[in-house]
Amino acid sequence: MKLSIRKLLVFVLLISLLAACGTSEQGKTDAAAKDGSDKKVLKMATSADFPPFESRNPNGEFEGFDIDLANLIADELGYKLKIEDMKFEGLIGSLQADRVDMVMAGMSATKDRRKNVAFSNAYNRSGEMFISQPDNKIDDLASLKGKTVGVQLGTIQEEGAKKLSEEYGFEVKKVDDSKILIQELNSNRIDVAYMDKTVAVGYIEAQGLAGFDDPTTSSPGMGIAFPKDSDLVDDVNKVLEKLEENGKLQELKEKWLSDYQEIDS
Ligand code: ARG
Numbered sequence: 001m002k003l004s005i006r007k008l009l010v011f012v013l014l015i016s017l018l019a020a021c022g023t024s025e026q027g028k029t030d031a032a033a034k035d036g037s038d039k040k041v042l043k044m045a046t047s048a049d050f051p052p053f054e055s056r057n058p059n060g061e062f063e064g065f066d067i068d069l070a071n072l073i074a075d076e077l078g079y080k081l082k083i084e085d086m087k088f089e090g091l092i093g094s095l096q097a098d099r100v101d102m103v104m105a106g107m108s109a110t111k112d113r114r115k116n117v118a119f120s121n122a123y124n125r126s127g128e129m130f131i132s133q134p135d136n137k138i139d140d141l142a143s144l145k146g147k148t149v150g151v152q153l154g155t156i157q158e159e160g161a162k163k164l165s166e167e168y169g170f171e172v173k174k175v176d177d178s179k180i181l182i183q184e185l186n187s188n189r190i191d192v193a194y195m196d197k198t199v200a201v202g203y204i205e206a207q208g209l210a211g212f213d214d215p216t217t218s219s220p221g222m223g224i225a226f227p228k229d230s231d232l233v234d235d236v237n238k239v240l241e242k243l244e245e246n247g248k249l250q251e252l253k254e255k256w257l258s259d260y261q262e263i264d265s
Pocket of ligand 1 (some may be wrong): 088
């Protein structure tokens with residue numbers, strides 16, 4: 001009999017532990033509980049391989065234009081931001097499966113993607129660039145002939161390179177991480193990397209690479225992506241308008257994006 005009382009006590013203890021875990025999952029994360037806030041959590045996914053939009057600093061913390069903007073948006077709407085890092089090609093799927101509330105990843109708001117997710121108004125625009133080692137003298141589309149051009153899986157550059165490769169006669173190599181793309185370039189496993197201009201310019205400056213603009217590019221602006229039926233789209237658009245009016249969006253562009261372009265639509 002003694003034994004079963006002890007068992008009962010253990011059982012009760014276990015149940016209360018489980019219950020405690022349950023509460024911390026329903027809305028109040030441990031972090032939120034610790035800092036005393038009872039804000040709702042806004043789950044954002046990104047692919048932190050894309051400076052100056054999103055990357056991790058040496059301490060592993062997220063940083064970049066998208067990260068600052070996401071924090072401003074979460075603040076305005078009274079949420080606590082929680083960031084999840086994943087491969088770029090998995091981002092749309094995570095929205096479709098409702099695993100996250102929004103995605104900010106320098107993602108261009110293309111017609112194709114709009115079939116599966118909703119986008120906020122565009123918050124930035126960037127063209128495309130081909131970058132390479134300066135002594136290779138790759139400076140126009142014709143000089144790509146016979147070369148290997150690397151792109152990140154799931155990006156508009158993957159699509160774009162596929163089309164251009166037929167006309168200009170180059171190989172396309174796909175990798176799932178944009179930092180690895182640069183490593184491939186620096187170790188001569190690819191001749192060229194094809195990527196967003198803002199990101200390319202950063203690498204050209206930091207690593208003494210060369211590059212030329214893609215003259216055929218017509219990519220749409222970058223937007224914040226949401227599950228198709230999300231109520232957040234309108235709220236976030238209102239915040240974007242406000243940040244545009246009070247100059248905070250401009251401040252962020254000046255802080256992070258050296259080559260930012262005005263958006264007229
Ligand atoms: N702008 C391009 C696209 O939307 C590339 C974005 C890549 N972003 C990233 N975080 N790796 O397809």
